Amino acid sequence: MPKQDNSLLSKTPVSRLDRYFKITERGSNYAREIRGGFATFFAMSYIVVLNPLILAGADSTGAELGATRVAAVTALVAGIMTILMGAWAKHPFAMATGLGVNAFIAVTVATNPGLTWPDVMGLVIISGLTMLILVLTGFRTAVFNAVPASLKTAIVVGIGMFIALIGLVNAGFVRRVPDAAGTTVPVGLGFEGTLVGWPILVFIVGLLLTIALVVRKTKGAILIGIVVSAVLANILEAVFKIGPSFDGTTSNPQGWSLVAPSMPNWALPDLSLIGQANIFGAFQNLGTTAALLLAFVILLSIFFDAMGTMVGLANEADSVDEHGNIPDVDKVLLVDALGAVVGGGASASSSQIYVESGAGIGEGARTGLASIVTGILFIAAMFLTPLIHLVPFEAVAPALVVVGFMMISHVSKIDWNDWGVAIPAFLTFVLMPFTYSIANGIGAGFVAFVFIRSVQGRAREVHPLMWAVAGAFVLFFGIGVIEQAMGV
Secondary structure (H helix, E strand, O other): OOOOOOHHHHOOOOHHHHHOOOOOOOOOOHHHHHHHHHHHHHHHOOOOHHHHHHHHOOOOOOOOOOOHHHHHHHHHHHHHHHHHHHHHHOOOOOEOOOOOHHHOOOOOOOOOOOOOOHHHHHHHHHHHHHHHHHHHHHHHEEEEEEEEEOHHHHHHHHHHHHHHHHHHOOOOOOOOOOOOOOOOEEEEHHHHHHHOOHHHHHHHHHHHHHHHHHHHEEEEEEEEHHHHHHHHHHHHHHOOOOOOOEEEOOOOOOOOOOOOOOOOOOOOOOOOOOOOOOHHHHHHHHHHHHHHHHHHHHHHHHHHHHHHHHHHHHHOOOOOOOOOOOOOOHHHHHHHHHHHHHHHOOOOOEEEEEEOHHHHHHOOOEEEEEEEHHHHHHHHHHHOOOHHHOHHHHHHEEEHHHHHHHHHHHHHHOOOOOHHHHHHHHHHHHHHHHOHHHHHHHHHHHHHHHHHHOOOOOOHHOHHHHHHHHHHHHHHHOOOHHHHHHHO
C-alpha cells in the first residue's frame, strides 16, 4: 500500500489509546485498524472449521478429539493469543493454529503406533517451551539478525506467492490434479481444466472488484470486496442450494471449497480439551530418541514459519526500520512461542502468526489495535458461529491474491547481481508455494546461501549462526533418512 502523508495527522491531539498503540505515529487511524481487524478475521476464520477436519482422525487407541471440541478451543486460543499479540507486542499480527504444523501432526506424528492425542499435544508443548527458552536467551532474535537482507526480502516475496496460491487453491480456481501414477502436473485450472460452479464466479467477481477498488485507492477496498463477495455467495447458496465440495461422504466439484454459506444453530462451546495434553507421554510410549526427533521437527517448523511470516508482514506494514529490524521483535517472538505452549495445552495444536494477517494490513492496519479486534471476533466466534459460516473462502480468497501481489512487489529489492544471495533468494520464494511450507523455503535458501558462499571462497562472510541453522535444516530435510536408519 502507498505510504500515507502524516503531516496533518501529527498536529492533531491524540488520545492515550492512540499513543499506546502509536496509531497516528504509524500513519493509521481507528477506522483503518477496525477495518483491518475485521478483514483479517474474515480471511482466517476458516481455520475454526478446517482445523477440526485436519485433527479428526483417531489416535492409536481409537480415541478422537471431537470436531466441536476442537473448533471451540481453536477459536479460543486464536482469540487469546491474537489479543495478547495486539495488546503487548502491538503489531497487527493475528494468531491461530498453524496449518503446516497441524497437518504434520495429524499425518506424521499422530499415526505413530502407541501415541495418543494427549501424547502428541505434549510434544507440541515441549517444542513451544524449547522455543520460549530460545527467545528468552536471545538466540531466536540473533538468528533473525544474522539473516542477510536479500534473504529477508526473499521471505517476503515467498510469502506473497504462498498467500496468493492459498487463495487460488482454496477458492478452487487452481486445483490439485489427482494422479496416482504421478504423470501429470500437480495442479491445473479449475476442475479438469475448466472453471465450473457458482463459487468460482464469486471468487472471480470478488477478485475483479477488489482489484478495481485497490487500483482506484478506495478506502476499505479489501473489506468491501470480502463483504460484497460474501453477500453474493449467500444469495447464490439460497437460490441454487450449492452445498460444500465435500460433505464427509460425497464429493461435489462445483461446491464451496471449505465453508458452505449457512446459518447454523447456536450452541455453547465445549472446552473440555483444555489441559488434556500429556507432556511426557511420547517419551514413555516411543522412547527418548524417537520422541526427541519428532519434537525437533515440530520445533523447526514453528520456529521458522513464524520468523518468515513476521518478516513478510512487518515489511508489508512498513513497520521495519532502515536496518530491517522490527520494533519489539522479542515480544512478538515470545507471544509466538507461547502460542505453541497454549495451543498444545488446549489440544488445538500450535498457534502461530498467520500470513492471512496480510489481509488486514492491506486494508490499512498498522498496529496491535487491529489484532485486538480480530481476537475479540475469534472469542465471539466460539458462541456466534454464523459470522464464520456466512463467509465462504471464495469470498476472502481475492483479498489474499491481491495482498500476495503487494508482497511480491518487493522482489526488486533483491541484489540479483550477487548470485551468492540471488540463487538462495530464488529457492526461498519458489519453494514456499511449491511445497506449501514457509519453513521449507527458508531452509532451502539458508542451506543454499551457506553452500554457495563456501563455493565462492567467501565462507568467512557467513555468520556463525547461519552455519548452525543451515546444519539444523540439513537434519530437518534428512529426517526421513535418519529415522529409517535408526529404525524409528
